[in-house]
Amino acid sequence: MSKLTPDEKMLQDYIQNKLSAEQTETVDLWLADHPQVLQDMQLDLMFAQGLEEIQADKSDEHNQFLHLPGSAFLQRVGLAVSMAVVFVLGGLTVHFLEKDAGQSMLQPDIIMLTNTRGVEADTVINRSQNTVIQIPSGYLSDDRYHVELLQESQTIYQINDVTSQDDLLTVFVPKNLLPVGNYQLKVMNLSTQESETFGLAVH
Amino acid sequence: MSIRYYIYLNQIKRLDGLALDKQDTNSHTQRATVLARRIMAGDGAAEDEFVRLIQGWLLFVIRRQFARSGHHEDILQDVFLLVLNKLKDGEVKKPESIMSFVRTTAINIGYEYLKKDKKFASAVEQPRIDFIEDAHSGILSQVIWEDKMNYVQQVIQELRTQRDKDILMDFYFNHISKKIICEELALTSEHFDRVIYRAKQRLKDLINEADNNDTHNDAEKSDRKSTKNNVKDLFQSMVLTLFKWQRGVA
Numbered sequence: 001m002s003k004l005t006p007d008e009k010m011l012q013d014y015i016q017n018k019l020s021a022e023q024t025e026t027v028d029l030w031l032a033d034h035p036q037v038l039q040d041m042q043l044d045l046m047f048a049q050g051l052e053e054i055q056a057d058k059s060d061e062h063n064q065f066l067h068l069p070g071s072a073f074l075q076r077v078g079l080a081v082s083m084a085v086v087f088v089l090g091g092l093t094v095h096f097l098e099k100d101a102g103q104s105m106l107q108p109d110i111i112m113l114t115n116t117r118g119v120e121a122d123t124v125i126n127r128s129q130n131t132v133i134q135i136p137s138g139y140l141s142d143d144r145y146h147v148e149l150l151q152e153s154q155t156i157y158q159i160n161d162v163t164s165q166d167d168l169l170t171v172f173v174p175k176n177l178l179p180v181g182n183y184q185l186k187v188m189n190l191s192t193q194e195s196e197t198f199g200l201a202v203h
Numbered sequence: 204m205s206i207r208y209y210i211y212l213n214q215i216k217r218l219d220g221l222a223l224d225k226q227d228t229n230s231h232t233q234r235a236t237v238l239a240r241r242i243m244a245g246d247g248a249a250e251d252e253f254v255r256l257i258q259g260w261l262l263f264v265i266r267r268q269f270a271r272s273g274h275h276e277d278i279l280q281d282v283f284l285l286v287l288n289k290l291k292d293g294e295v296k297k298p299e300s301i302m303s304f305v306r307t308t309a310i311n312i313g314y315e316y317l318k319k320d321k322k323f324a325s326a327v328e329q330p331r332i333d334f335i336e337d338a339h340s341g342i343l344s345q346v347i348w349e350d351k352m353n354y355v356q357q358v359i360q361e362l363r364t365q366r367d368k369d370i371l372m373d374f375y376f377n378h379i380s381k382k383i384i385c386e387e388l389a390l391t392s393e394h395f396d397r398v399i400y401r402a403k404q405r406l407k408d409l410i411n412e413a414d415n416n417d418t419h420n421d422a423e424k425s426d427r428k429s430t431k432n433n434v435k436d437l438f439q440s441m442v443l444t445l446f447k448w449q450r451g452v453a
Contacts, residue, residue, distance in 0.1 A: 016378040025306065032260045032302050033230040042263060042343055043403040044375070049270050050355030051376040057352070112314050114307065136314065 006030055011037075015044045020194040021114075021136070108132045108172075113185070113198045122199030127178060133171040135187055135198075137164035145169055148186040149178075149200075156183075161190070178202045231256060232302050239298040242290040254283055257305065264306060266348065269313045276345060278316060282309045347410055354413075358405045370398045 004026045006014070013019050014027045031038045108130035111123055125131050137143065142163065149157040162169055169187065180202050188195035235257055241249035261282065265275050272278070286305050289295050295304060347354075362368050366388060373379040379387075385395050 012381055015375070016380075018378065025303070028264050028306055029232070029302055031263070032235075032257065033232055035231070035259075038260060038263060040403070043406050045263070045267055046343070046348075046351045046406060047355055047358075047371065047375040047402070049266075050351040051359075051372065052270070053352040054356055054359075055376060110318065112311070112318070114310055114314070134314075136310070 004030070011041070015041065015048055018192070020189065020192060021196060022194075110134065112136075122182060122201040125173065125178070125200055125202045127180060127202045128175055130175045131173040133173060133185065135169040135171070135196075137167055137169050143189050143191045146188045146190055147171055148188075150184045150186060151181060231260065235301050235305075236299050239290055239295065239301040242287065243293055243295065243298060245291075250287055253287070257302070258283075261305060261309060265309055265313060268310060269317065272313065272316060274316045275348075278309060278313050281312050285312070343410065344414075347413060350413075354406055354409050357409060358402055361405065362402070367398050367402075370395060371402055374399065 006027050010019070010023065010027065014024065019027065031041065109126060110132045111125070111134070113123060113133060113135045137145070145162045145164075147159045147162050147169070148155050159171070162171075171185070183200040183202065185198045185200055186195055187198075235253065238249045238253040238256065242253060258279065262275060262279055265278050265282075269275065269278065282305060286295075286301075286308055290298075290301075295301065297304075359368055359371065362371070370384060370388065370390075373384045374381065381392070381395055384390065385392060
């Protein structure tokens with residue numbers, strides 16, 4: 001049984017995806033033991049996701065009417081630019097630019113970090129491979145994050161003002177950037193000031 | 204009985220749920236722990252019970268976490284296959300944390316689907332678990348869930364005032380807190396609760412109506428419901444009808 005009991009405000013924040021990963025887990029587990037509240041929350045969820053679909057639908061229709069010749073090309077250029085911006089924001093930029101990412105950039109290791117309350121061992125990173133680390137953020141959250149890479153409690157890299165893309169925070173670690181050793185990746189939500197730390201072992 | 208009293212009862216029910224949390228001696232979590240131990244001891248009958256006990260909750264968690272995915276039931280399948288196999292193989296060290304383990308497994312598998320946009324564990328030939336759409340489980344069927352946009356749209360259209368529509372949009376779509384909505388629209392907390400309660404009640408009525416029509420008249424339902432319905436949906440509703448008939452519900 002979950003230890004904490006959510007209050008009304010916490011349940012509202014849960015529906016609005018404003019809780020940290022740990023708080024979300026608490027509410028999820030609490031709901032398992034409260035089927036009546038779970039039924040009620042289904043309706044809340046249906047409204048939240050139904051309205052999301054309605055707005056997306058309207059947006060699609062709107063875009064169709066505004067379609068201009070050549071706009072598909074402009075969209076592609078825009079997408080490429082925004083992807084580059086996300087990549088720069090989400091990557092350890094300076095070192096990526098200084099070092100040669102090499103051919104293995106074509107197929108980087110992709111690692112998903114999820115909150116497991118520290119029960120699992122450190123996530124292993126291969127230092128000879130480019131690595132993309134992804135961390136789930138709240139659904140449709142536009143919160144901003146501060147990401148720090150620490151070794152023995154000392155910050156060795158940090159990225160300010162990271163935003164999520166497709167509900168994921170993405171951090172790029174170029175190959176050979178980090179010496180073999182153990183590190184901690186600390187992710188802080190700048191809106192809630194809540195943070196999560198993940199263990200990384202570079203081999 | 205006035206609507207205000209209904210809301211009051213609803214709030215009391217929620218608060219009771221909060222207060223009774225620590226007193227509940229036969230919670231789903233405890234029952235799931237007992238069942239997990241039975242599965243680990245080789246009791247095959249406990250597997251069905253385990254699935255039936257937590258499938259509704261787990262489907263809700265998956266739907267909430269992976270709103271944009273079209274693979275909710277596939278994720279559910281894969282989670283149960285993986286968890287049941289781990290239990291049978293004795294690989295779960297803390298059966299008392301089985302709910303947490305199931306949830307974490309679901310989230311990990313869900314992200315695998317997001318990354319690959321294909322099935323995770325089910326990529327290989329595996330037996331499928333028969334999920335039972337129990338009319339009394341309170342969990343919305345996939346057919347209704349996939350049609351949620353139409354139900355929500357109908358509720359919104361039926362609202363009498365623009366202010367009520369704004370309240371729903373602000374709370375559910377713009378994610379503005381109740382406190383701020385009340386301040387900006389000069390509402391009392393009770394007024395806000397009343398609008399949300401009525402909207403949810405109407406949504407519930409529409410769903411129940413559709414569910415009854417599903418049970419009694421599949422052909423009529425396929426004409427009335429959205430154009431998104433396909434052969435698979437129809438088949439699912441037939442299975443549901445058959446199941447209810449066997450239980451003497453239809």
